[in-house]
Amino acid sequence: MIIRRIMQLYFLLLYLWAGYQFFSLVESTLAGDIADFSLRFPVIETFLPLSALVGLKQLISTGVFDQIHPAGLSILLIAFFSALVFRRGICSHICPIGTLSEILNYGRNQLLRFKIPFPRIVHYLLMLPKYILLLFFIQVILMQMSGADAASFIYSSYNIISDAKMLAFFLNPSPLMIKVIGSLVVMTILIPFFWCRYLCPYGALLNIAAIFSPLQIRRQPNLCDSCGICDKQCPTNIQISKSTGIISPECTCCQRCISACPTKAITFHNRLTAKALKPVHYSIALLLLFVIGIISAQVSGHWNSLVLPLFWAKYLPQISVIPHP
Template structure:
């Protein structure tokens, strides 16, 4: 594990502990979504900071700070170790390319439900929250970060800001050999090798691709460089 991945694990662990014990999240995925999107209570300032971060560096929150992202990383990495996989499992491409837009539908649905029934709907759904968390942990064991790729409305919201991020993941085609090791390690199933432009909206800045690249053909730098 290289230095950037060690730093990411430290960051994820810190924010997971902070979210579960200091902020009192207690792994309520429904409440977390409601508090983040609508800025309820103590999440208001955090939400603003994370949106600013998304404009600067993309979905860095998803890859480095989200407590649920940390859990989903653990479950798919457990499968990799148990099955000794060299390549992460992927959803069939034709399904993935359509399903990744489902999270935007979920985002709109969340906003509509909050408008019709009020934001309190997200604060009293503990049984539903735990059932959903269990379901997405199972799905995340099968397909890495299933929830983050296809369902998370917070990720959908941040991806809109990430589209215009200042710092972006870039590929140096002169160095790239097309081995696709970067794609094999990407939990978000993003096409990286031999593409005109890497999808900044889906990238969670986990930098697994950079760690996997033996030719150092990937960089994270300002878009104007």
């Protein structure tokens, strides 16, 4: 667990620092200074998932990699591949939203001891929105949009400054947005990991990939004393104590059940080699996959955009009047 905590803290601080640096870039550029793109960390493109999906459509249709936000597409591909191998470990180790949700849940547990129980059928129904959102985006972007339309969007003024648009969206939220965010915070306090479990379409996409992962959480019945502690620890409400192998794609491999089990009956299990995997080795392997993926993207020219600086400063002063295409 300690490696997972370190990873969570590192990536949370990385995203906060990247956000601050990008804010400085936007402010100085709008003030008339020359845009210093060394302040723009490509990891901020993590928050442009729709742009990355359009970039994927262009790549599939034309074979051309996104030249405007290449890091966004690279991160999408790395995340999807990581889910094929390591299930949804990205959610419990790297995603800043997952980390913030976990911090919020920890504070909630210190102040409130009650939990809101609801039938499992309700739980399954609540999961539908994220899959509906994912299917909508797949239908509109990957299926209906042509390669030419995808390229047109990628080079549009809106997409070029979509990172700045996203920053403005959070820095100057509308009254409706404040209500939505406030409602999500309240729901996360009442129902742990509400966004991650029921609304995140990115998580839904990773769920599909996780189905094919050779890794799973496995309970050894001969060691289990049926105390039910693992069920209480699971943030996604999986009934671990009633299963031998956890095949649910909702499992984020957070290792809570493994650490909490008093009889050590729960382990990571590799179905291909039929061997157990230590949690620390899992976390390190997941980290290495992301490091290798990012380095590969940098070396291959699919991380920093050579084109974006030519247009970004030009369109940024028009940010308030550039509409969504």
